[in-house]
Every structure is written in C-alpha cells, then in structure tokens.
Amino acid sequence: MxxxxxxxxxxxxxxxxxxxxxxxxxxxxxLQIEPTVEALDFGSAAGLIFTSSNGVGIAARLTADRSLPCFCVGRATTRMAVQAGWSATMAGESAEALIAGMLARRPVTPLLHLRGEHGRGEVAANLTRMGLRTGEQVIYAQRLxxxxxxxxxxxxxxxxxxxxxxxxxxxxxxxxxxxxxxxxxxxxxxxxxxxxxxxxxxxxxxxxxxxxxxxxxxxxxxxxxxxxxxxxxxxxx
The missing domain is CATH 3.40.50.10090 (Rossmann fold)
Incomplete structure (x- = not known):
C-alpha cells in the first residue's frame, strides 16, 4: 500500500x-502529507471544495469551523468530510466530473478549493472561467x-x-x-x-x-x- x-x-x-x-x-x-499552513481562513467563501481525503484530513485538524457546505470528489472523500462534521456532497468521481457537477448545481459563490501543492484539473481556474467564482488555498505538501x-x-x-x-x-x-x-x-x-x-x-x-x-x-x-x-x-x- x-x-x-x-x-x-x-x-x-x-x-x-x-x-x-x-x-x-x-x-x-x-507520499508524506505535511501541512503548509498553521490555520485556515475561509474569508468570504460560501462553500468548500475537497478533491482528496488528504485535504479533508488536514483541514479538519486546522479548523473547528464546520459551517460551510462541502463539495467533494469521490465517495471516500465525501464520507471522510461527513465524518469530520461537514455537510458534504459528492459532486463527481474526478476533478473533471466535479467541475461538471458544480456547473449543474450552481451553488452559492464564492467557493474555496482546499488542495495539495500538486493537483490536476485546475479546478478553481476552470470553475471561475465558467462562471462560478472559486479561489484556492494550498494547505498541504506531498513529499516523495x-x-x-x-x-x-x-x-x-x-x-x-x-x-x-x-x-x-x-x-x-x-x-x-x-x-x-x-x-x-x-x-x-x-x-x-x-x-x-x-x-x-x-x-x-x-x-x-x-x-x-x-x-x-x-x-x-x-x-x-x-x-x-x-x-x-x-x-x-
């Protein structure tokens, strides 16, 4: 494993x-997962995006705030977000599917993608380009x-x-x-x-x-x- x-x-x-x-x-x-920040500030975000269980785990340790809805990639990440106390929805099985799912849902924006330093799909940039204003914050590193x-x-x-x-x-x-x-x-x-x-x-x-x-x-x-x-x-x- x-x-x-x-x-x-x-x-x-x-x-x-x-x-x-x-x-x-x-x-x-x-891979060794290491936080890159000491605290989280959601700012004006109306919802969070998680594209990995690593992001959920790090975010859960960094903040006690569970007030925002979460949109996740995959069942495992969604389950982990729910277990951590968030109201979470699986929006797709991949980054590309999540983007399509978010465009269909049209949730309240702005959104905030909490991710690792290495990612695929350019989720925040693509959602913003398609009309869903989304920021991103790198919250963990993945050391080989x-x-x-x-x-x-x-x-x-x-x-x-x-x-x-x-x-x-x-x-x-x-x-x-x-x-x-x-x-x-x-x-x-x-x-x-x-x-x-x-x-x-x-x-x-x-x-x-x-x-x-x-x-x-x-x-x-x-x-x-x-x-x-x-x-x-x-x-x-």
Missing part, C-alpha cells in the same frame, strides 16, 4: 474478508518517499505482489523506483495512473473501471483471483 498510512489502513479495512484473507498487507507510503525495507524485500522476492496505485505522481515515483519485478501486478486508479507502468514488464496491469476506492477494491479482487490462478495458491502481498 503506497498511500499515507491512515488512508491505506482504511482502504484495506474496506476489502471483503475473503480477499483480505488472501493478502498480507505491506504499508510503504510513497522511497520504498520501505519490507517493500523492497517483497518486490525482489518470488511471491506475487499486488500494488494499488492511486495518483499519477505516486505512479511515477513507484515506476522510477522499480528494478525488475516480474511477479508484480499493478492496479491503477485511472489511465493517467497506468501510464508510467506501460513500458515496464509486469505480471499484470489493471485499471479500475472508475476512479474511486470501491472500483479499486473490485480491481484488486480481479488481481487476487488472477494471481491465485497463476500461482495455484493464496499468499499475495
């Missing part, structure tokens, strides 16, 4: 019991990390390894660190996440049907089934 530890543990906990039983989770975050010692060990071993990868930046880091892994199956959240692995020899490369956690879990089930069929036994990482 290459996401930050908390997000990785929540993802694994959401797998079906029989799938979890076939796997040995190894946590090797390739190497593989853990345990991850290095299994990636150079002979047992099948399944790696869910959730973002293009993590995908580039992962692919750049690899050094010959014929037993590795990668489960990519989108075509953009898949791209860094296209010229690498892998056991399997699967793209989730939609860019969300539930579809990623479905894709992992496919990867586990294929690995067991090839190996003739469970025990993937």
């Amino acid at each position: 290459t996401r930050p530890r908390g997000a990785s543990e929540r993802f694994v906990a959401g797998l079906r019991p029989e799938i979890r039983a076939a796997l040995t989770p190894i946590f090797s975050p390739l 990390l190497p593989f853990s010692d345990e991850a290095q060990r299994v990636l150079t071993g002979d047992k099948p390894v399944i790696a869910p990868v959730f973002s293009p930046r993590t995908a580039r880091q992962f692919a750049g660190l690899l050094n010959g892994t014929p037993t590795l199956s990668v489960v990519a959240m989108s075509e953009a996440v898949k791209k860094p692995f296209e010229n690498i020899k892998l056991s399997d490369l699967i793209v989730a049907k939609t860019p969300d956690a539930d579809a990623m879990r479905d894709a992992i089930e496919i990867a586990v089934t294929r690995a067991i069929r090839v190996e003739g036994r469970p025990g993937a990482h």
